[in-house]
Amino acid sequence: MPRVTVYYTQNCPYCRMVKAFLEKHGVDYMAIDVGTDREQAKKMVELSGQYGVPVTTVDDEIIVGFDAQRLNQLFGTAREGDIYDVLIVGAGPAGLTAGVYCSRKMLKTVILSENIGGQALESWAIENYMGYRMVTGEDLMHKFEEQVRGEHIHLELDRVKSLGKEGELFVVDTETGATYFTKTVILAQGKRPRKLGVEGEERYLGRGLSVCSTCDGPLFRDKVVAVVGGGNSALQTAIEMSKIAREVHLIVRSTIKADEAYVAQYERQGNIHTYLHHSVAALHGNAMLNGITIKDRESGKETTISLDGVFAEVGWIPNTDFLEGFLRLNDQKEIEIDINCHTSVPGVFAAGDVTNIRTKQIITAAGEGAKAALEAYDYVARSE
CATH class of the missing domain: 3.40.30.10 (Glutaredoxin)
Structure with a gap:
């Protein structure tokens, strides 16, 4: 061993x-x-x-x-050969909710996902999910996972590489070499963090540059960090890091666009220095990141800041690369669905932030996951 x-x-x-x-x-x-x-x-x-x-x-x-x-x-051990009623891609709020609803409809269900919890894991504090005054993203997703584990659902940690169709069945291949056959598919794989778009970004990822403050934040205790972004996620990260780090620099491309509750908390922190209308122009360091240059987008003036870490919170990109050419995507590469979570391919449904629904919230993702599951059940029932 x-x-x-x-x-x-x-x-x-x-x-x-x-x-x-x-x-x-x-x-x-x-x-x-x-x-x-x-x-x-x-x-x-x-x-x-x-x-x-x-x-x-x-x-x-x-x-x-x-x-x-x-x-x-x-x-691991590959699980192959079975034919499922429903295969769900993604284990965030939409995918996990879909799994529970499918199981309760007695559908043979498998969930494939790189992680359990999806984007919700990145939330330090959730204050608008019914039943909780305040809960962390990790704790909420742990509750979701507990419920899924209590159902007859196969939950496999793997990345989907391709989706196709052979006859009446959909075929899903994964990065570990497993192949799954299923009557229907629910796509709920969410989004991944958007990159800063700065030279050297890949070099410093994990070496001072982080896209998961809940994971890496404690490693920067009493250090100097920057948070890049101006939305809810960025302000949450800046607020939490202000309690851990000695000094926080908030780099905002335009203006702060976050909920008033987060803005009020942010304004009470005395060790956050804010740079509005600034973007990251360069990353500096040797083996580890040790500084950034930011640029005033109005005057063009550049400022270099010595620091120990940078947390990127600049948005998300849909995880739809493996779907190109298989079903219809919009200009943002989100899956186009109708009001009932149907995609352009019969038998394939989609839910959550990976779709073109306007509202991107945990509670709406969960609701869409339930809808997609019920539609998948109807599809299977009508096909038999």
Whole structure:
């Protein structure tokens, strides 16, 4: 049995997924909380070159992030040959809700997703989901997951590579080499973080540049950080990081466009320095990021800031690359659906932020997931 160590932080949902995956497959491991142990955090950075979690070591191999493909290759078992009534892509609010509704309709259901929770995991605080005065994204998605685990649903951590059709069945291939056959498909794979679009971005990702503040925030205690963005996610991150970091620089491309509740909290923080109408012009550093240059979009003046980390909160891109040419997408690469979650391909439904619905909220995504599941049930019933 290989020696496995997981470096994690308490609030990191992807760390929890690594540990859950290992436990599911009976793999013994040592867990080290680098959010509270600075010496171990330093060791992790020296070992991996990463200033982000999770980091997993398997003997001499280092796995950065929640790499479902590699973990499946090392420890997983492929599930093939079954024919499902419904295959759901994505395990965020829409996908998990769809799974529960499908299960309650006695449909043979499998959910394929790179993670459990989707975009909601990035939320430090959710204050508009009914039944909760305030809940973190991780805690809310954990409740969703608990309910799904109580149903007769196969939940597999994997990335979908392609979707096609053979005869009456849809065929789904994954990055780990598994193939699934299903009568219907519900697409609920959400979106991924938009990049800053600055040279050197890939080089510094995990080396001071982060797209998951809930995961990596604790590693920047008493340090200087920047948050790029002006929406709800950016302000949430700036507020939470102001309680962890010594100093926070908020870089906003135009003006702040966030809910008043977040604006009020942000204005009460004394260690947030705000730059309106600024964009990131350059990233600086050697092995690790140690500074940025920002540009005033009105005057053209550039300012260089020395810092330890940058959190990018500049929006999201639909995860629809594998659907190009298979069904209809709009100009933003979102899946076009009708009022009943039907796509342009009969038998394929879609729900949540990956679609062209205007309102992108957790509660509406969950509702759309329920609608898509009921439509899939009707489709299967009419086909038999």
